[in-house]
Amino acid sequence: MASSNNTTIKDHGLAHGLGNGHYVDPDVHELENQSVIANTWASIGFAKVVPNRGDVMPTTLAGQPLLIVRGSDGGVQVFENVCRHRGMILVEEPRHFKSAIACRYHAWCYGFKGDLKTTPHIGGPGIHDLPEVKKENLGLIPVRTTVWMDVVYVNLSGTAKEFDTAIRPLTERWSEFMGQPIFHGGPDSSFKLELNCNWKLAVENYCESYHLPWVHPALNRYSRLQDHYEILDTDGNFSGQGTTVYDPKLDDSGRTFSTFDGLSDHWNTGAEYISLFPNTLLGIHKDHYYAIRIEPLGPNRTREHVEIYYTDADMVTDDWADLRAINTEMWKTVFLEDVFAVEGRQKGRSAPGFDGGAFSPIMDRPTQMFHEWVGGQYRAA
Numbered sequence: 001m002a003s004s005n006n007t008t009i010k011d012h013g014l015a016h017g018l019g020n021g022h023y024v025d026p027d028v029h030e031l032e033n034q035s036v037i038a039n040t041w042a043s044i045g046f047a048k049v050v051p052n053r054g055d056v057m058p059t060t061l062a063g064q065p066l067l068i069v070r071g072s073d074g075g076v077q078v079f080e081n082v083c084r085h086r087g088m089i090l091v092e093e094p095r096h097f098k099s100a101i102a103c104r105y106h107a108w109c110y111g112f113k114g115d116l117k118t119t120p121h122i123g124g125p126g127i128h129d130l131p132e133v134k135k136e137n138l139g140l141i142p143v144r145t146t147v148w149m150d151v152v153y154v155n156l157s158g159t160a161k162e163f164d165t166a167i168r169p170l171t172e173r174w175s176e177f178m179g180q181p182i183f184h185g186g187p188d189s190s191f192k193l194e195l196n197c198n199w200k201l202a203v204e205n206y207c208e209s210y211h212l213p214w215v216h217p218a219l220n221r222y223s224r225l226q227d228h229y230e231i232l233d234t235d236g237n238f239s240g241q242g243t244t245v246y247d248p249k250l251d252d253s254g255r256t257f258s259t260f261d262g263l264s265d266h267w268n269t270g271a272e273y274i275s276l277f278p279n280t281l282l283g284i285h286k287d288h289y290y291a292i293r294i295e296p297l298g299p300n301r302t303r304e305h306v307e308i309y310y311t312d313a314d315m316v317t318d319d320w321a322d323l324r325a326i327n328t329e330m331w332k333t334v335f336l337e338d339v340f341a342v343e344g345r346q347k348g349r350s351a352p353g354f355d356g357g358a359f360s361p362i363m364d365r366p367t368q369m370f371h372e373w374v375g376g377q378y379r380a381a
Contacts, residue, residue, distance in 0.1 A: 017356035017371045023198040023349040029299040033062035035381035036278055036374055038156040041163050043280040043293045044068070045152045046307050047076050048184045054097045054112060058089075061154065062296075066143060067091055068152055069101070071112040076147050078154050079114050079140040090140075101140075114140035150182060150309065151280060151291050169233050170274065174284055176267065180260050182289055182309040183316045185324045189308035191332055195339060197346035199279060199296035200374065202304060205342050206273065206281045206292075207366035209241040216337050222248070230366050231272060236373050238276045239366035246271035246285055250326045257287035257323065258311045275366070277373050287311060290331065300346055306335065 021028045042061055049057045050070035057068040058081050067081035067090060081090050083103040090103055090110075100109040100117050109118045116135040123130045144155040146163040153163060160166065171178050184190075195202060205211070209228040213220045223243045231240040247269050250256075260267075263286055271285045281292035281304075293305040308328060310316055316324070348354060359368045 015359045015361070015368055017359065017368070018200070018374060019356050020349045020352075020354060022374070023200065023346065024299055026299050029198075029296070030063075033296075036377040037062045037296070039377060039381060040160050040278055041146070041153045041155050041166060042278055043151050043153050043291075044078065045293065046184075046291070046305075047147045047150045047152055048307070049094065050076060052096065054099070055094075056091050056097065056101065057094045058091045062156060064156060065089055066154065067101075067140075069112055069114075076145065076152060077114070078143040078145040078152065080143060082141070083108055084116065084138045084140065085119075110140050114142055116140075149282070149289065149291065150184070150307070151293070153280075166235075166237060167276075169235055170238055170276065173231075174272075176263050177260055177284060177289070180311070182311070183313055185288075185308050185310055185316050185328070188321060188325050189310075189316075189328055191306050191328065193304040193306070193335060193339070195302040195304065195342055196300060197302055197342040198299055198349070199294050199302040200370075201342040201345050202294050202302050202338075203275050203277070203279065203281070204367045204370055205338050207239050207241070207275045207370055208364060209243075210360070210363040211341060215341055216334055219334055231274065232365060232369055236369060236376070238274050239369040240272065240274040241366060242270060242272040245269050248330065250323055250330070255323055257315050257320070257327075259286040260311050275370060277370060278377075288315075288327065304335070306331070 022032070044059050044061050044066060045057060045068055049055075050068055053070055053072050053074070055070045059066050059068060065081035067079050069077050069079060071077055082088065083090055083105065085103065085106055085108050088103055088105040090101060100111055102109045107118075107120045108116065111117050116138045118128060119133060119135070120128055122128060122133060144158050146153050148163070148167060155163075208230075209225060212223075212225050212228070223245050227245045228241050228243050231238075231242055233239060267286045271283065274282045276282060279294040279296070281294065283290045288308060288310050290306060290308045295303040295305060297303055308324075308331065310324075314320070359365075
């Protein structure tokens with residue numbers, strides 16, 4: 001059996017993937033949190049969940065409690081979700097604060113930029129300040145944060161290259177979409193899926209179209225395997241696949257969503273599906289965009305957060321609710337079809353004779369790139 005910490009991609013004959021331990025071993029999962037997740041730009045949520053000044057959303061990544069905050073300047077910043085006084089979790093559910101984030105333990109209060117504002121009775125009843133308590137040194141601990149296409153990304157270690165640099169190959173690839181507004185479809189355009197599998201299996205499955213004829217037979221009837229092409233980032237930070245025949249008919253009325261402005265002819269029937277390593281899945285089309293946050297919950301548990309966006313404000317009104325619901329259901333059906341495959345592969349990872357598998361040198365290259373990326377993160381740590 002492959003060693004649980006074996007990250008070498010064997011390139012003899014058919015290349016092998018990561019060993020079983022990377023999918024079933026709790027110790028490897030914890031090591032992965034530090035070596036793979038914390039050292040890169042990982043998604044933790046969506047800016048749309050904190051639309052107004054003072055809105056906050058607690059979340060976690062790699063076991064660390066985090067807090068997404070919409071600041072007074074309209075920007076989004078992530079902090080460690082802990083009071084600097086006695087280590088109390090600050091916020092345990094989404095909420096809105098009018099003027100400051102208050103700890104429920106001793107009522108220390110923080111501004112939306114993380115600055116410590118007040119320390120009630122710290123010097124005794126009625127004494128709210130002490131000279132030795134330097135508030136400027138006791139603000140919330142910021143986490144390196146950026147927002148791109150409404151996805152909130154953090155780099156826990158602070159050591160990753162600048163996000164703009166890391167994402168540049170994808171922004172250049174999707175340059176026609178960059179700078180264009182996107183509008184979340186609302187409650188009917190949001191759903192979650194619970195998976196009994198390792199998070200990497202969800203990412204791997206999304207990388208390739210090889211499974212399309214057998215796992216997605218309905219989709220394959222109009223977007224066939226031979227209509228797809230692979231996508232490989234030259235820097236090795238994302239991979240995926242595209243189709244040349246995207247043009248779904250959502251209902252019999254003939255209505256279609258508005259499209260992004262100024263797109264080239266390629267996007268009339270083109271669409272692309274990108275796994276942005278480590279844990280973000282993206283889909284871009286002429287008339288909508290979606291993002292999926294892959295949330296690792298343990299060696300064999302994963303949650304997918306799916307959010308769908310449209311091209312203009314009219315598309316998210318009640319007039320289009322029926323078509324949005326059909327679009328959401330279409331994607332939910334496709335993603336549910338994948339569940340048996342990723343969960344079946346998780347079960348297979350308990351077979352001691354399985355050595356990581358054999359990659360097709362033609363059809364599996366996007367998945368192999370992800371395995372090589374994971375191995376590279378271990379070697380760089």
